[in-house]
Amino acid sequence: MHNKTLVELSKALQKGEYSSVELTHHFLDRIKKYDVNINSFITVTDDEALTAAKAADQIIANGDAGLLTGIPLAHKDIFCTHGVKTSCGSKMLDNFIAPYNATVVEKCQAAGMVMLGKTNMDEFAMGSSNETSFYGPVKNPWDIETVPGGSSGGSAAAVAARLAPIATGTDTGGSIRQPAALCGITGLKPTYGRVSRYGMIAFASSLDQAGPMGRSAEDVAHLLNVMSGFDERDSTSLDVPSDDYTANLNDNLAGLKIGLPKEYFAEGLDANVGKALESAIKEFEQAGASLHEISLPNTHLAVPIYYIIAPAECSSNLSRFDGVRFGYRCENPTDLNDLYTRSRGEGFGAEVKRRIMIGAYALSAGYYDAYYLKAQQIRRLISQDFSEAFKQVDVILGPTSPTTAFKIGEKLDDPLTMYLSDIYTIAVNMAGLPAMSIPAGLVEQRPVGLQLIGNYLKEAQLLNVAHQYQQVTDWHKTVPQNFV
Amino acid sequence: MAWEVVIGLEIHAQLATKSKIFSGASTAYGADPNTQACAVDLALPGVLPVLNEGVVEMAAKFGLAIGATVASRSVFARKNYFYPDLPKGYQISQFELPIVGKGQLNIEFDGEEKTIGITRAHLEEDAGKSLHEDFQGSTGIDLNRAGTPLLEIVSEPDMRSSKEAVAYMKKIHSLVRYLDICDGNMQEGSFRCDANVSVRPVGQEEFGTRAELKNLNSFRFVERAINLEVERQIDVIESGGKVVQETRLYDADKNETRSMRSKEEANDYRYFPDPDLLPLIIEPEFLEQVKAKLPELPDEKKQRFMQEYGLSLYDAAVLTSNRELAGFFEETVKLSGSDAKLCVNWVMGDLSALLNKENLDITESKVSAPQFAAMLHRISDNTISGKIAKTVFEAMWAGEGDADKIIEQKGLKQVTDSGAIEKLIDDVIANNPKQLEQYRAGKEKLFGFFVGQVMKISKGKANPAQLNELLKNKLS
Numbered sequence: 001m002h003n004k005t006l007v008e009l010s011k012a013l014q015k016g017e018y019s020s021v022e023l024t025h026h027f028l029d030r031i032k033k034y035d036v037n038i039n040s041f042i043t044v045t046d047d048e049a050l051t052a053a054k055a056a057d058q059i060i061a062n063g064d065a066g067l068l069t070g071i072p073l074a075h076k077d078i079f080c081t082h083g084v085k086t087s088c089g090s091k092m093l094d095n096f097i098a099p100y101n102a103t104v105v106e107k108c109q110a111a112g113m114v115m116l117g118k119t120n121m122d123e124f125a126m127g128s129s130n131e132t133s134f135y136g137p138v139k140n141p142w143d144i145e146t147v148p149g150g151s152s153g154g155s156a157a158a159v160a161a162r163l164a165p166i167a168t169g170t171d172t173g174g175s176i177r178q179p180a181a182l183c184g185i186t187g188l189k190p191t192y193g194r195v196s197r198y199g200m201i202a203f204a205s206s207l208d209q210a211g212p213m214g215r216s217a218e219d220v221a222h223l224l225n226v227m228s229g230f231d232e233r234d235s236t237s238l239d240v241p242s243d244d245y246t247a248n249l250n251d252n253l254a255g256l257k258i259g260l261p262k263e264y265f266a267e268g269l270d271a272n273v274g275k276a277l278e279s280a281i282k283e284f285e286q287a288g289a290s291l292h293e294i295s296l297p298n299t300h301l302a303v304p305i306y307y308i309i310a311p312a313e314c315s316s317n318l319s320r321f322d323g324v325r326f327g328y329r330c331e332n333p334t335d336l337n338d339l340y341t342r343s344r345g346e347g348f349g350a351e352v353k354r355r356i357m358i359g360a361y362a363l364s365a366g367y368y369d370a371y372y373l374k375a376q377q378i379r380r381l382i383s384q385d386f387s388e389a390f391k392q393v394d395v396i397l398g399p400t401s402p403t404t405a406f407k408i409g410e411k412l413d414d415p416l417t418m419y420l421s422d423i424y425t426i427a428v429n430m431a432g433l434p435a436m437s438i439p440a441g442l443v444e445q446r447p448v449g450l451q452l453i454g455n456y457l458k459e460a461q462l463l464n465v466a467h468q469y470q471q472v473t474d475w476h477k478t479v480p481q482n483f484v
Numbered sequence: 485m486a487w488e489v490v491i492g493l494e495i496h497a498q499l500a501t502k503s504k505i506f507s508g509a510s511t512a513y514g515a516d517p518n519t520q521a522c523a524v525d526l527a528l529p530g531v532l533p534v535l536n537e538g539v540v541e542m543a544a545k546f547g548l549a550i551g552a553t554v555a556s557r558s559v560f561a562r563k564n565y566f567y568p569d570l571p572k573g574y575q576i577s578q579f580e581l582p583i584v585g586k587g588q589l590n591i592e593f594d595g596e597e598k599t600i601g602i603t604r605a606h607l608e609e610d611a612g613k614s615l616h617e618d619f620q621g622s623t624g625i626d627l628n629r630a631g632t633p634l635l636e637i638v639s640e641p642d643m644r645s646s647k648e649a650v651a652y653m654k655k656i657h658s659l660v661r662y663l664d665i666c667d668g669n670m671q672e673g674s675f676r677c678d679a680n681v682s683v684r685p686v687g688q689e690e691f692g693t694r695a696e697l698k699n700l701n702s703f704r705f706v707e708r709a710i711n712l713e714v715e716r717q718i719d720v721i722e723s724g725g726k727v728v729q730e731t732r733l734y735d736a737d738k739n740e741t742r743s744m745r746s747k748e749e750a751n752d753y754r755y756f757p758d759p760d761l762l763p764l765i766i767e768p769e770f771l772e773q774v775k776a777k778l779p780e781l782p783d784e785k786k787q788r789f790m791q792e793y794g795l796s797l798y799d800a801a802v803l804t805s806n807r808e809l810a811g812f813f814e815e816t817v818k819l820s821g822s823d824a825k826l827c828v829n830w831v832m833g834d835l836s837a838l839l840n841k842e843n844l845d846i847t848e849s850k851v852s853a854p855q856f857a858a859m860l861h862r863i864s865d866n867t868i869s870g871k872i873a874k875t876v877f878e879a880m881w882a883g884e885g886d887a888d889k890i891i892e893q894k895g896l897k898q899v900t901d902s903g904a905i906e907k908l909i910d911d912v913i914a915n916n917p918k919q920l921e922q923y924r925a926g927k928e929k930l931f932g933f934f935v936g937q938v939m940k941i942s943k944g945k946a947n948p949a950q951l952n953e954l955l956k957n958k959l960s
Contacts, residue, residue: 080529080530086529093529098528098530100523197532198530198532199530201530202529202530204759205759205760206759233532233534234534235533235762236759236760236761315564315754316562316564316573316574316754316756319564319574320571320573322566322568324568324571324625325571325625326526326528326529336568336623340566363564365754368754368756
């Protein structure tokens, strides 16, 4: 059951080959058996899952089922789930039971999906290796000595290890795509505003975007159909109707113009990753697409300005964690200042504190113009790079990450090197564009991710391109050997 | 040395929306603590603000009313600081690009008009309330008020005395109630202000160093706090010291101001545009719609009252300071068909006196405008005298019915029959021979004595003009 696509599972459920309860049990059993090795879940909600599965079976029996009714999924622990711990990977929220559902969670529930649990993540989504989680690092199912990427590393690992058929993630600078690449799965970051941010714990509000993480473009398209749409509770949500993201999957690629940014194939890209991409590019050529070298000249500025804008926003977004109303509170505070400094000092991990401090500095009087304002100006230049490029090509193709999965501990004490693992993904968030990562090879049994970047609201086109590639390759079907 | 006082005010007017500025929770006053604070107001993880459209219209109304530009694009910013009653750790406000730009307002002061500049007005959310008293050794937090919409109205430093500042504050108070955008209730904190106060030697152009007086929630406190602060600053300078830039708190119980924090201790608020809210765009069509809905404003009404009814600046200003009072006056004039001067005297005299005495608003008057007009009509048509009218008015106030009924029942109708008045005069003269003799001997002020006697036996009902005329003839 755990290697079937969502469509196959759905058909089986509706034909009565097995029930949602059986399917749910199957995944819960796998989680029990395998997750001790990879630590991809923070919370497993057995009881709630089985109750939801029973309800789904009833809906199926009544003939009212939708395509995803009864299908299990895992939510990144950044989405508020009513009555269930929502930790955001932090000690700060270790005791936080959300009193409401995020819009994304609500929509999945309304579609009849069954939540298996909440997946591990870098603390407050700040990290590229899942090592900053209060709940310990997630391990990459392909090699448990290596990281799964981050921050949605739990979701990526769970899907790769077949502990969940599909999962949700969030992406602020690459947090869906980079772990998808490192774990050999398919992940999509939609256009900013396509999926509601309501109930998704904010890291950097102007960059955060939720999206689906699954094994194939087709699966991801089905979940995006459920997740996306306007939400009046999120003022930055786009009031534009969603597409049917499965409708164009089978369009052929003849005439498609693919841009290859020269800056993405330059120094810094691992040679073996580069080779894997070359063979992938040939597949696209064979499918009738044309290749065009393009330039995104401000690429090198994306990481530096990200580490101004994202920390600036997070320094403010995380002020609400003050030990007053919810979350961690230090013991026996002597006065208000002590309550603040110790609750926050003890509740947040090192990376979160580092970013809050960088952000507060960048926003402070006398520095604001030089840092924050300048970064916003450069952000516009980066957006312009893309709009120029999309005058020439339909989609942009490149690596998702400069390397395959690296060893746990390898970069943890070297934040600058760690930050560079997002060098190809960050610019997309700056511009608010949709992009995805699909598996495109293995280097020493570690997956390589290929990134596709689309123009605004062109998710359906990206999924079409990815799906066509997955029709002629098997990388997305390859299972890490210990999780077959 | 002679000193000049310089004052600018920052007025916080709570906008009269039913729900909060960024959430659906109720803004009603007086609920049990924390019963009107939803997930957004509590700043739970993951929640997002959504702007209440009502506040945009209200702010736009205000902008139009002070002749300001209403910005086609304004931006909400985060003002970051930690305080337990500030749940998000930042207040959503407007910083660089406020919704209302430069405008102005005329105040009436010492019988003259003066124009006060308004720098800007911006939208923001209120914080919650910290309750220090009822919790031994800790602080209670009530977040009912958190997220209540405020319009902060910032004036230019154009006022030169505490009385002028109060006149300006009263004018804004009147304006926001005219516009129906704020209930103006100062006890509940719906209308309060901070005052920036400095002094400089008369003739000096440069401003002195200012102190900011916080949270003045009554007109009386504004006047007192400013006076105290002016005295303090002059004392400091005259004894060789320097005024430091600081925030001071007015303590109404002790009637003193004391330092809260100096400029050095001031927070760095790390303002930046709130990424959860898009820039607020106002289309010209929207402004046209708002403009069409604007009521006649106090200054327009004041001018019209002066022209149409021949009122003095003072009378017109007082009557138009309150939209309902102005309405009562106009209705009275129209219905009574009487001289406007008579109406204004009665509205500002006896009616206002009774309202004040019983601490009632004009909307709570026990005599309605039509009833009031009917009584004034009886003065104009000589059915009763002004003096008798006071008796009638008091009876009406006591709920004894309409003017005509009271006049009838109490037999208060004025005697205008010359024969009847003459007869009364004859009686009085006959009964007071001594006084008649003295009067005729030249003691003319006894004329009043005869008038009084006639009035007494007529129980006040003799028509005063006729009585004077007839009495003069009789006595000569």
